[in-house]
Every structure is written in structure tokens, then in C-alpha cells.
Amino acid sequence: MKKNVIIVLIDGGRLDFAQKSKTFQKLTSTMIHFDQSITYAPYTTGAMHAVLSGCYGNRTGVNSYWNIFKFKNDQFLTLADYLSQNNYYTYADGHTELIIPKFGFKEFNVHDEQKINLIQWHSELLENMKQIYDGGQNFFLYLHYSKIHTGISNEVLKIFNNFSKDYFDNLDLNLDRYSKLFHNAEIYLDSILNKIKNLNLLENSIILILSDHGIGVGEKFGERAYGAFCYDYTLKTFAYLYNSDIKPKIISSQVRHIDYMPTILDMLNIKINNSFEKLDGESLMPLIDGELTLEKFAFSETGNPLNKNRPPKIPNIKSIRNSKWKLIHNEYNDTKELYDLINDSNEENNLIGTNPEVEKILSDELLKHKLI
Ligand SMILES: [Zn+2]
Numbered sequence: 001m002k003k004n005v006i007i008v009l010i011d012g013g014r015l016d017f018a019q020k021s022k023t024f025q026k027l028t029s030t031m032i033h034f035d036q037s038i039t040y041a042p043y044t045t046g047a048m049h050a051v052l053s054g055c056y057g058n059r060t061g062v063n064s065y066w067n068i069f070k071f072k073n074d075q076f077l078t079l080a081d082y083l084s085q086n087n088y089y090t091y092a093d094g095h096t097e098l099i100i101p102k103f104g105f106k107e108f109n110v111h112d113e114q115k116i117n118l119i120q121w122h123s124e125l126l127e128n129m130k131q132i133y134d135g136g137q138n139f140f141l142y143l144h145y146s147k148i149h150t151g152i153s154n155e156v157l158k159i160f161n162n163f164s165k166d167y168f169d170n171l172d173l174n175l176d177r178y179s180k181l182f183h184n185a186e187i188y189l190d191s192i193l194n195k196i197k198n199l200n201l202l203e204n205s206i207i208l209i210l211s212d213h214g215i216g217v218g219e220k221f222g223e224r225a226y227g228a229f230c231y232d233y234t235l236k237t238f239a240y241l242y243n244s245d246i247k248p249k250i251i252s253s254q255v256r257h258i259d260y261m262p263t264i265l266d267m268l269n270i271k272i273n274n275s276f277e278k279l280d281g282e283s284l285m286p287l288i289d290g291e292l293t294l295e296k297f298a299f300s301e302t303g304n305p306l307n308k309n310r311p312p313k314i315p316n317i318k319s320i321r322n323s324k325w326k327l328i329h330n331e332y333n334d335t336k337e338l339y340d341l342i343n344d345s346n347e348e349n350n351l352i353g354t355n356p357e358v359e360k361i362l363s364d365e366l367l368k369h370k371l372i
Pocket of ligand 1: 149212
């Protein structure tokens with residue numbers, strides 16, 4: 001039998017909080033730790049469609065909140081499609097059916113994010129999957145930890161807008177609010193990983209723990225949480241990949257959300273179907289195995305609502321990034337920003353116009369994604 005696949009998504013998990021967290025630090029001793037995992041989109045739907053299809057949303061069709069149901073499944077397969085074709089039992093659980101592509105899932109459960117006890121519910125789901133595995137069938141289980149999102153939605157999104165002075169004047173309060181939400185995510189993750197271990201599912205499962213995007217706490221005026229800008233506090237996330245056949249290590253080079261799907265398929269020895277569109281992502285196995293590979297550029301985009309209530313139908317901010325530099329194009333007013341990510345990780349000093357060579361390389365890369 002092949003290995004099972006378990007994805008645990010910590011919706012809205014910030015990288016800096018994970019780096020400081022004992023729960024997350026512990027993972028580093030058993031898992032492959034990606035320290036610089038770049039999302040395609042700083043909001044759940046865009047991010048997760050990219051994770052599960054291995055492709056950017058400007059190609060698959062899901063590049064904005066408006067285009068949630070426009071995933072081109074006749075041209076792009078999802079991880080669940082591949083696994084169900086390989087006789088996996090596929091089950092997804094999340095707080096809405098809009099977050100991930102449903103294609104390929106035999107069961108897709110929507111939980112009530114305000115009421116659900118996710119430790120209890122996801123433990124039950126793991127028990128069910130264990131029975132299926134014991135009965136001779138592999139499973140793919142997608143677990144969405146929605147509670148950080150729920151807290152931010154109730155206490156920030158519904159109360160403030162992207163320009164509320166009250167919000168941006170109270171950074172300590174914002175940090176405190178987020179810290180509490182993150183702490184509950186740590187308790188959840190600890191419990192779920194214990195459950196997986198106690199069910200003896202570690203040896204025979206590939207486990208991916210990741211965040212879809214970070215959440216701002218008031219760093220930049222104009223974005224109270226996420227989805228409006230392309231700065232690193234939402235784009236740069238964490239990921240941990242477990243496979244008992246692979247030694248734990250820290251990968252500090254930049255990787256992209258779109259790389260996980262081909263990596264998991266590679267680990268399972270499942271071939272990419274060439275009669276569908278080419279993937280944007282690439283297997284990270286050469287990087288994990290220590291073979292030298294060049295860092296790939298990461299493309300991201302989002303729709304900034306600006307002073308409207310809803311985001312635009314198509315993205316109006318695009319960015320391209322490597323470990324050292326980021327170029328942002330604000331298409332809504334045709335301005336650009338260039339940041340030296342090594343020396344200015346908070347992206348406060350816009351260097352546009354001062355480094356034409358870097359700008360040219362990044363502009364050319366970004367252009368490739370605009371011409372699609
Ligand atoms: Zn999210």
C-alpha cells in the first residue's frame with residue numbers, strides 16, 4: 001500500500017509566531033521544515049486552490065473571491081483528483097465549501113466554525129480514516145483549522161475597516177488578540193499530532209502542516225488583516241512536511257505553496273498526467289535530497305478593495321519575490337515598490353528606481369505571469 005496523506009491547514013497562521021512557538025519548534029526534530037514558504041494569494045481561497053492544484057490562480061481560474069467556482073478542472077487536476085484516481089478515500093473538512101476545490105473529494109464536510117470543537121471533531125475523523133486504512137484502503141484527509149480566522153473575522157473584520165484609526169493605533173491590543181488565537185492553534189496542533197501518533201498513522205502517512213497566509217496586526221495602514229497587500233507578513237508562511245522515510249531538516253531557501261502538490265505526488269510515486277496543463281510548481285524532492293537546485297521565483301497577487309466594500313473582480317496588486325528581493329506592482333495606480341528583504345524584512349524602505357538591474361530581472365519575471 002501507498003502512504004496516506006494528511007494535510008493540516010492552520011488558517012491565518014503567522015510565520016513569526018510559529019518560529020517563536022514551542023509546539024512548532026518541536027516539529028523541526030521530526031519533519032522537513034520550510035522556513036520560507038510563499039503563498040500565491042494572501043487569502044484562503046486563492047491560496048488553497050494553488051496549494052492543491054500546484055498551479056497559480058491566474059492559470060487555473062481561481063484568482064479572486066469572485067472566481068471561486070471558476071477552477072478549470074478540465075485542464076487542471078487537484079491533489080484529491082490524483083489520489084482518488086489512485087483509489088484513496090478522500091475527505092475534506094472546513095468551515096465553508098468555498099475554501100478549497102471540491103474536485104476529487106468523496107466527502108466534503110462543512111463545520112460550523114462558531115460552535116465546533118475542532119480537536120474533538122478532527123480526532124473523530126482521524127479515527128474514521130484509521131478504520132478505512134485498516135480495511136485496506138489509503139486515505140487523504142484535509143483538516144482545516146478555522147479558529148484563528150473565526151476570531152479575526154468576529155473581532156477585526158466585522159468591527160474595523162482597512163482604514164480604522166482605532167485599529168491601527170492599538171498595535172499591542174491587536175498583537176494580544178492574535179496571540180490568544182494562535183495559542184489555541186498550538187493546543188489544537190499538539191492534540192491532533194498526538195492523535196495521529198496514537199493511531200499509529202505516523203509511519204504510513206505523509207503529513208503536511210501549513211498556513212495559507214499570515215494575518216496582519218496593523219503593520220501597514222490600509223490592511224487590517226490580510227488580502228489587501230502583498231507584504232511578507234501575509235505572503236511568507238510556514239510549512240512542515242513529515243515522511244518517516246525522509247530525515248528531518250530545515251530548508252531555508254524560498255519554496256512556494258504550488259510546490260507541495262507535486263512534492264507529495266513525487267513521494268508517492270504518482271506520475272503527473274501530461275494530458276493536462278503543465279504545473280507551475282515543482283517537486284521539492286531534489287531540494288530535500290540536497291541536490292543543488294536554483295531557487296525559483298514566487299509569484300503572488302491579490303485584489304485590494306481600496307476604499308470599496310468588496311475586492312475587485314481581478315487582482316490589482318502583483319508581486320514577484322526571491323529570498324533577497326521583492327518587486328510589487330500596484331496596478332490600480334501603476335506604482336511599483338522594491339524591497340531588500342535581507343536588510344529590510346518589514347518592507348519599509350521602497351528602493352524603486354535605485355537598483356535598475358535587480359528591477360529589470362524581477363520585472364521580466366513578473367511579466368511572464370501577466371502575459372498568461
Ligand atoms: Zn485563510
